[in-house]
Amino acid sequence: MELIFEKSRPGRRAGRVPSYGLPVPELPAELARQRPPRLPEVPENEVVRHFTALADRNFGIDTGFYPLGSCTMKHNPRVNERAAALQGFRDLHPLQEDEGAQGALELMWELQQILVEVAGLPAVTLQPAAGSQGELTGLMLMRAAFADRGEQGRNVIVTADTAHGTNPASVTMAGFELAKVATTDRGNLDLDDLRAKVDDRTAGLMLTNPSTLGLFDEGIEEVARIFHERGALLYYDGANLNAVVGRSRPGDMGFDIVHYNLHKTFSQPHGGGGPGGGPVAVVGELEPFLPSPAVVRDGDVFRLDHDRPKSIGRVRGYAGPFGVFVRSYAFMRAYGPALTEMSETAVLNANYVLALLEDRYDLPYDRHCMHEFVLSARTLKREHGITALDVAKRLMDHGIHPPTIYFPLVVQEALMIEPTETETKERLDEFVAAMRSIADEAANDPETLKQAPLTRPVRRLDEVKAAKEPVVRYAFDEARESPDRIETG
Amino acid sequence: MSTSRPSGPAGYLSLTDADRDAMLEAIGVESVDALFEQIPEGVRFGRALDVPDALPEAALVRHLEELAGRNADTASELSFLGMGIYDHYVPAIVDAFLSRGELLTAYTPYQPEMSQGILQAIFEYQTAICELTGMDVSNASGYDGATVAADACFIARAHTGRTRIVLAETLHPMARQVVKTYAPGFGMEVVEVAHDGGTTDPARFAEAADDAAIAIFQQPNAFGCLEPAPELAAAAAEGGALPVAHVDLASLGLLEAPGNYGCAMAIGEGQSIGNYQSYGGPHYGFLAARSEFIRRMPGRIVGETTDLEGERGFVLTLQTREQHIRREKATSNMTTNQTLLALGGLITLCWLGPEGLRELGETCAALAAYAKERVALPVAFDRPTFKEVAFRTPIPAREVVTRAREHGVHPGYPLGRDYPGLDDVLLVALTEKRTPADVDRLAEVLAEVTA
Numbered sequence: 001m002e003l004i005f006e007k008s009r010p011g012r013r014a015g016r017v018p019s020y021g022l023p024v025p026e027l028p029a030e031l032a033r034q035r036p037p038r039l040p041e042v043p044e045n046e047v048v049r050h051f052t053a054l055a056d057r058n059f060g061i062d063t064g065f066y067p068l069g070s071c072t073m074k075h076n077p078r079v080n081e082r083a084a085a086l087q088g089f090r091d092l093h094p095l096q097e098d099e100g101a102q103g104a105l106e107l108m109w110e111l112q113q114i115l116v117e118v119a120g121l122p123a124v125t126l127q128p129a130a131g132s133q134g135e136l137t138g139l140m141l142m143r144a145a146f147a148d149r150g151e152q153g154r155n156v157i158v159t160a161d162t163a164h165g166t167n168p169a170s171v172t173m174a175g176f177e178l179a180k181v182a183t184t185d186r187g188n189l190d191l192d193d194l195r196a197k198v199d200d201r202t203a204g205l206m207l208t209n210p211s212t213l214g215l216f217d218e219g220i221e222e223v224a225r226i227f228h229e230r231g232a233l234l235y236y237d238g239a240n241l242n243a244v245v246g247r248s249r250p251g252d253m254g255f256d257i258v259h260y261n262l263h264k265t266f267s268q269p270h271g272g273g274g275p276g277g278g279p280v281a282v283v284g285e286l287e288p289f290l291p292s293p294a295v296v297r298d299g300d301v302f303r304l305d306h307d308r309p310k311s312i313g314r315v316r317g318y319a320g321p322f323g324v325f326v327r328s329y330a331f332m333r334a335y336g337p338a339l340t341e342m343s344e345t346a347v348l349n350a351n352y353v354l355a356l357l358e359d360r361y362d363l364p365y366d367r368h369c370m371h372e373f374v375l376s377a378r379t380l381k382r383e384h385g386i387t388a389l390d391v392a393k394r395l396m397d398h399g400i401h402p403p404t405i406y407f408p409l410v411v412q413e414a415l416m417i418e419p420t421e422t423e424t425k426e427r428l429d430e431f432v433a434a435m436r437s438i439a440d441e442a443a444n445d446p447e448t449l450k451q452a453p454l455t456r457p458v459r460r461l462d463e464v465k466a467a468k469e470p471v472v473r474y475a476f477d478e479a480r481e482s483p484d485r486i487e488t489g
Numbered sequence: 490m491s492t493s494r495p496s497g498p499a500g501y502l503s504l505t506d507a508d509r510d511a512m513l514e515a516i517g518v519e520s521v522d523a524l525f526e527q528i529p530e531g532v533r534f535g536r537a538l539d540v541p542d543a544l545p546e547a548a549l550v551r552h553l554e555e556l557a558g559r560n561a562d563t564a565s566e567l568s569f570l571g572m573g574i575y576d577h578y579v580p581a582i583v584d585a586f587l588s589r590g591e592l593l594t595a596y597t598p599y600q601p602e603m604s605q606g607i608l609q610a611i612f613e614y615q616t617a618i619c620e621l622t623g624m625d626v627s628n629a630s631g632y633d634g635a636t637v638a639a640d641a642c643f644i645a646r647a648h649t650g651r652t653r654i655v656l657a658e659t660l661h662p663m664a665r666q667v668v669k670t671y672a673p674g675f676g677m678e679v680v681e682v683a684h685d686g687g688t689t690d691p692a693r694f695a696e697a698a699d700d701a702a703i704a705i706f707q708q709p710n711a712f713g714c715l716e717p718a719p720e721l722a723a724a725a726a727e728g729g730a731l732p733v734a735h736v737d738l739a740s741l742g743l744l745e746a747p748g749n750y751g752c753a754m755a756i757g758e759g760q761s762i763g764n765y766q767s768y769g770g771p772h773y774g775f776l777a778a779r780s781e782f783i784r785r786m787p788g789r790i791v792g793e794t795t796d797l798e799g800e801r802g803f804v805l806t807l808q809t810r811e812q813h814i815r816r817e818k819a820t821s822n823m824t825t826n827q828t829l830l831a832l833g834g835l836i837t838l839c840w841l842g843p844e845g846l847r848e849l850g851e852t853c854a855a856l857a858a859y860a861k862e863r864v865a866l867p868v869a870f871d872r873p874t875f876k877e878v879a880f881r882t883p884i885p886a887r888e889v890v891t892r893a894r895e896h897g898v899h900p901g902y903p904l905g906r907d908y909p910g911l912d913d914v915l916l917v918a919l920t921e922k923r924t925p926a927d928v929d930r931l932a933e934v935l936a937e938v939t940a
Contacts, residue, residue: 004613004839015580015840017848020925022855028873031708031715033745036843037620047839048582051610055589058606062590068599075501076594079546084767085584088557093570094769095902096561097890103559104768114540129632129770130825132812140674169812169822173643175674178817216527246538247525253532263825270596271829272607273629273789275771291670313670317573317635317663317758318769330553334501336543344521345502351524352512368516368524392600402600407813422501425508451797456602459797463601466794466806470783472626473616 001057004040004050005474014044038476057457058272059401065427067353069372069404069416070164070212072242072264074346077334080267080327089326094318098303104322105302108295111329115279118241118339119258120251123287125294126279126320131239132166133315134259134278135206137291138235139174140312141257141282142203144289145233148310154203154232160189162213162408164239167206176203183410187215187365189223198226204233209253210240212408212416213365214350214372216248224254233257241265242420243347243371246340256283266328277324291315345421346371349428353419356432360439364411372418374411381413386442386449388413393460394441396453398434561899563766567927568899571877571918572711573634573661574769575761577739577849578922580840583763583833593829597789601804608803611791611828614835621741621838622755623748624777629789630831631774631823634758638664638705638735639671640776640821641754644785645703645731646675647820653701654679655725657689659710660735661758662907668705677702687712687870687879691720699728705756707735708744712904713857713877713916714870719750726751738762738775738834740875742846743854754778763837764830773827773834784810787821789828849921850875856919856928863932866939869914877918879904883939886915892938900935 042050060066066073084090092104112124128134139157146154157176159167162183171178179197182190189207205227210216217223227234236255242265250258262268262277270276282290292311293304304319335342347370354363354373362376380386392402392415404416419428441449453459504512509521518524525533544552563576570576587593591606598604598611611629618627631637642654654672656665658681665681672679682689682697689706698704704725708718718734725732733754734747739761747755760772778786784807792806812819841849853876860878861868869879882889886903893900905912917931 001609003609003616005616013842013844014582015842015845017578017841017845017852017921018924019848019852020855022852022859022925024851024855025858027743027854028715030717030719031744031873033741033743034749036847037617037741037746039617039620039841039843039846040839041842041844042839044582044840047836048585050839051582051586051589051836054606054610055586055591056606057609058591058595059603060591060594062594066596068596071596073594073596077501079549081588081593082550083553086554086557087564088554088560088562090765090767091562091564091576092560092768093563093568093576093766093899094574095570095572096768096899097894100561100566100894100899101768103556106559107553107556110541117539120534129636129827130823132822132824133632133636136671136674136822140670143673164824165812165814165816165819166822166824168817169815169819172817172819173671173674173822175676218527218529221529221531244528246534248528248532248534252534261825269593269829270825271827272592272595272604272610272832273597273828274826275830276825277771314635314663314666315670316667316770317633317661321770322768323765323771326553330549333541333544333549333552334546337538337540338543339538339540341502344525345504347524348504348509348512348516348521351516351518355516368518368527370524370527393602396600396602401603404599422503424503425512427503453602457605458602458800458802461601461796461802461804462794463804463806466792466804467808470626470790470806471793472783472790472806473612473619 001053003474004042007042007046007050008040010041012041012043014042014047064399065423065431066401067403067417067419068401069418070239072418072420074267074420075422076267076269077331080330083330084323084326102302105295107329108325109297109302111325112295114332115260115281118245119281120249121258121281122284123290124279124281125290126325127291127316128278128280129316129321130276131259131261131278132170134280135166135170135237136173137280137315138257138259139170139176141286141289142233144312145286146203153201156201157203158197158205160207160211161410162211163206163208164212167237187211187213188217188219191219191222194223194226198230198232202230202232204235206235206237208237208239210243210370213374214369215365215367216370220253239264240371243343245343247343256286262324262328267331268324268327275321275324277321277328293319342421349419349421349423353417353428353432357435360436372416375415375417376411377413377415380442384442384446386446388415390449391415391438394438394449394452395434397455400431400434566897566899567930569901569917569931570899572902572916573758574766575918575920576766576922577761577920579763579765580837582840583836586836587829587833598805601802605802608791610832610835612793612803614831615791617835617838618775618777621738621746622777623746624755625780626783626786627775627777628786629791630827631776631788632827633770633772633774634661635664635667637756637774637776638668640787641733641756642668642677642703643675644782646677647785649702651700651702652677655697655701655704655730656681657706658682659684659689659712660705660707661711664735687714687872688716689721691717691724694721695724695727698725698730701728701730703733704730705733705735709737709740709875712870712879713874714872715875722751740850743850759831759834763833771827771830773830785820786810788823788826852921853919856923859925860917860919860928863928865932865936877916880915880917882913882915885912889915889938893934896934898931898934900931
């Protein structure tokens, strides 16, 4: 379909801006814009049709099943959108005096209390904008804490070979060195490898638990002991927290720092890529280092506390992504203590799907899973030349969003499947049937699989070409701009 | 399976008791507890969560309305607060499309055939940002106007091999604070250049930028003044530092694009175009650069390509920059970004068009000029302005705020909160949602509370 820029015609417009009949002051000539930006000139009806067509060419949870592993694509209750759009939240300026923002501050404080209970750690900052920024914040907290103790020599962060790419990337951005630890055949951290890599230079561990394999680390208590005995800290990547809410708490597992993904576990809609929210909880000893400002309560009054001399500083503007807090708080208050059932159902759904697929796909770690699991298409590839990518593309023709593929890296031809707790058994059964039929098709009609998808607005796209000759904005072809242009779309 | 727990939100969970029994049987376990046995006993949580009881939807909304009602928002209080976040008008079509489930409830378009809508929208957003800023490449968004400043520093560190960051003191205080938080991890140090009468002196900027990696200034600056931006860009480039302008999209119908006065990158907070204030977020940060930086850009970038049949389509591209491929060698750790908010920006820009964006700037500038005329306080800085004006107050500006709010007017931001020595300066922001009558009311209240 056409770009909105290709629908533009000089002189058309949608919005009007009030002028109030005031004289417009002259700007200094050397600062004034010389040539107007070539924004689209389109009437409102066409703007509406354009974005309606774009929505039609997109697939969300509202459209269908979306078992994208590690992303926790659960239902996003619409009441949360209504809540975030309440005038007193939506139109509140972030620099309003605390006295004029008591409702917002109370909501943030209450959200912190729930997060404290879920993590089993006493102090929370809501500031980080996303999980990866929470990771970076956690690493900065480690650096600040060690500097405070006079242990600047601690410069190494240990991560698992199953870790999300954000973990090693955060390690680099925080100025640490990286050490990687292997995973055993059961999917746990290799304790011998770990012991060999932890010493006086170790600042800490970053771990997702359950791991990206969807498996709870059975040796977690020993892992914590190894780091704590050496005076190092443990960081919990909360990407998979949806597996364990009310069943096991990171603080009780021995973690000192935890980030949550409000857009995963607590249902902030993913928005086509964002926004998210990445609050961080810590043990009491690390509380003084948390970002500034903090939301605090004095009796019945709430305020932003900027007087935090040991703080690592600010990691984002203002007090955090407040609209995300409203949605996640509403989500938590709708559940109450039944948040435990949320995780139980997520784990039940994942194990059900796993049980019905393990005979048709390779299962690299033969255990019950938590909220997600990883299959492999390596036998399909060896026997029929059908890859994880082919399976993913064919699922689209069944009206299902593909799982995460080729991750974690330790599994060949990986298919990482996370059904979440909000799907009915019928939806899960449909997915199972689609996956089984694709496995049949791999044997009977591999050519069709290689062609998939056949029912989407576009066929398979050439990603190599896109990267080789990057076209990352519209070129405003001069010929197209001339008044006597010929329609091409 | 029966449960003795308080009943939860049945509408969010989708299994019947019969479903559960059938599923447990298929798995081959007696109960859900069996699935949790992989958690070592010592770290199992043995009690119910101590959190407030569940609220049915109607009660939940009542509770949230009560909280929202205890905030003084810009619809219930006549507000002139700005300083980076502005009460501009958000077109109705933004609400309409940001609530479309196909867009709202999708995630990052890893699978392009499922995500052509979002991918094309991001491509159009990138085009609009490049067009406004005069740059060649834009990412799909950063977190906000503060973190994109840190992103720019990380690019500059890799590109120049240098370690010094130069920040004009008139760059938004929060952007400076975030850069200072990030800089030690990058192995960089920060130098700030004090303002001189409300703007940055190019000679002092050049001196600081000598041998630096990057030099960032803001246009219009945090005092509302217009910087001599072309001179500052030239001053930075003289010392070999990458000149970077932190700009307000709402100003770019009137003010020159940073790419046209020599900047290497243009960054900023996008909220003023298409996002509500929402007590500080979520919003979108934008980061655009000249083409030579394309392989150092952080975050998602969408590129054009063709499908098997030669039809145009869009994909996430240059992914070898990114954390999921390059891991510790990635250009950033960013995954989740602010796509939905950037989409609000794109829709607003399409709605405004070039004429509307210019008119928006003109109305804001005209209201600011009218405020200078009507408010009986001296301006703090004798400099040209756009939509914010700093007034000198005879009593501390914080006190002015307290007193004016008792009259139902929030008169602006007391700059002394961030700038020692400017305790008697009040920053007043004017958007197209304020009227001349609102400005008259502001002038009246300020006269009364400063008398």
